[in-house]
Amino acid sequence: MSPLQLVWFKRDLRAVDHRPLLEASVRGAVLPLYVVEPELWQQPDASERQWLFCRESLLELRQALADRGQPLVVRSGDVVQVLERARRQFGIAGLWSHEETGNGWTYQRDKRVGAWAREHGIVWTEIPQFGVTRRMRSRNGWAKRWEAQMAEPITPVPAALPPLEGIDPGVIPERPCSDLPLDACPQRQMGGRSIGLKELNDFLQHRAPRYQRAMSSPNTAFSGCSRLSAYLTWGCLSMREVLQTSRTYSSRGVSSFESRLHWHCHFIQKLEDQPAIEFSDFHPFMRGIREANAERLTAWCDGRTGVPFVDACMRALRAHGWITFRMRAMLMSFASYNL
Numbered sequence: 001m002s003p004l005q006l007v008w009f010k011r012d013l014r015a016v017d018h019r020p021l022l023e024a025s026v027r028g029a030v031l032p033l034y035v036v037e038p039e040l041w042q043q044p045d046a047s048e049r050q051w052l053f054c055r056e057s058l059l060e061l062r063q064a065l066a067d068r069g070q071p072l073v074v075r076s077g078d079v080v081q082v083l084e085r086a087r088r089q090f091g092i093a094g095l096w097s098h099e100e101t102g103n104g105w106t107y108q109r110d111k112r113v114g115a116w117a118r119e120h121g122i123v124w125t126e127i128p129q130f131g132v133t134r135r136m137r138s139r140n141g142w143a144k145r146w147e148a149q150m151a152e153p154i155t156p157v158p159a160a161l162p163p164l165e166g167i168d169p170g171v172i173p174e175r176p177c178s179d180l181p182l183d184a185c186p187q188r189q190m191g192g193r194s195i196g197l198k199e200l201n202d203f204l205q206h207r208a209p210r211y212q213r214a215m216s217s218p219n220t221a222f223s224g225c226s227r228l229s230a231y232l233t234w235g236c237l238s239m240r241e242v243l244q245t246s247r248t249y250s251s252r253g254v255s256s257f258e259s260r261l262h263w264h265c266h267f268i269q270k271l272e273d274q275p276a277i278e279f280s281d282f283h284p285f286m287r288g289i290r291e292a293n294a295e296r297l298t299a300w301c302d303g304r305t306g307v308p309f310v311d312a313c314m315r316a317l318r319a320h321g322w323i324t325f326r327m328r329a330m331l332m333s334f335a336s337y338n339l
Contacts, residue, residue, distance in 0.1 A: 003091030004031040004164070006083070009072070012098045012129055012235035013057040014193050015064045015157045019127045020096035025158035028093055031086065031167070032065050034058060036076040038177035043105050048183035049321050051176050056191030057236050058172050064193070070161035074170040079109060080116050087120060090167070095122050098129040098235070101272045104279065130239050131265035132272050146265060150243045188321040189230055196231030200242060203227070203257075204249045211253035218313055221324035226257060229322065232264065239265070260325070296339050300331075310334050 005024035009032065012018060024030045041051060062072040075082045086092060095117055100106060117124040128134075131146035189195070203226040207214070214224020231237045243261055246254050271277065281287050299305050303314035313331055317323040323331075 002028065003093035004029050004086075005094050005096060006031045006033055006086060006092050008079075008083075008095060008097040009034045009061070010097060010100050010235075011102075011233065013054070013061045014236055014238065015061065015068070016193075017154045017238040017241050018098075018157075019129075019155045020098060020125065022155050022158055023125070023127070024094065024096045025161060029162050029164060030070060030158075031073060031090065031092075031164060032070060032161070033073050033075065033082075033086070034061075035079045035082050036074065036173060036176045037079055037109070038076065039078070040105060040109075041176040041180050043103065045103060046180070048175075048180055049185040049188050051180065053189065053191035053230055054234060055172055055174075057193070057234050060192040060194060060236075062169070062172070064157075065161060068158060068161040069163050071169045073164075073167060074172050076170075076173060076176070080112050083113065083116060087122070090164075092120075092122050095124040097124070097126055099126045099132070099134065101130075101132055101268050104275065107275060129235065130268060131262075132269050134272065136269070136273060142269070143262075146262065150240050152240065154238075154241055154244065185319065185321045187319050189227065191230070191234065191236065193231075193236040196228065196236040199227050199231065200237065200245060204246060204254065208246075208249060208253040208257060209251050212256050215256075215324055216326060218316060218324060218327050221327070222316075222320065222322075225324055227322065293339070297335075300335055300339055305334075305339075307334070307338075 005028045007021050007024050007030055012020075013034075015021060021030070021032065040046065058072065058074065062074075065072050083092070083095070095113075100110065114124060116122075128149065131149050133142065133145060136142070203211075207224055207226070210220075210224055211226070214220040228237065228242065232239060232242065239261060243258060246258055246261075274282075296305075300310075300314065303311040303318065305311055305314075310331065313323060313327045317328075317331070
């Protein structure tokens, strides 16, 4: 078997508008790989509800790739160790992925992958999937670059992916690690590209005209907002295809929605530029302004602060796994200023 082009799926669980997949496919046989990383799912910002969404998306992606000839290969463990085993068993001619702006853990993990690739002379090609620019020295021209990237043609799915003989696709596990806490979220959204497309089309065709009014109230936002954030986060839909599809419709609500897509990348750009804000105050002079209070924080997390509006929003968030942007901002403002 000739060395393979390895496509590492992370938070880009789709075949449509997946440029690393297409670029790899024109250069040779493709090994499409997702690594279930137990340590990732042990991080404090990971949850069972997220894993269930991810797993449902992986199942659909596996079928979509199988329809082209080669199903998604899934392995569990440390990603560098998984990649090294693949290198020794099959040979890796190139490593492909989308850029990811994640948390501190994923940043350090990507640095280890980069070091491994350099050690073995493997070119790792990372391609942007959002309008986020790495190593940006100035914000000047950021909006124009964002528009240019969003205007690029949608990348087609490869016509065929030659099947790889002798490679077991592996099992998509029920749980990513044994100690992931159970996380009841009875009204969470289901994962997968097909459901994401239904949400997108339903929003644009039926809900968008009232979006401006509906998004302000937690009572109307659940049925009035796009509900696409999880599908964008996990890459079931690409930002480019969502924006381009929305621009085939015309209403004030769609215009407001498009501005929120712009905000999405704007805020991720802040984290890309200043990754330390995950761990420290955005404004240094706020450090140590008050003491930590675990009891109050727990009450806030559980929706038991005694402030009815705050508690109602938090309980809705816990039940649905989602709440409108303005209510998320309110909850964080309460935690920052009042708690």
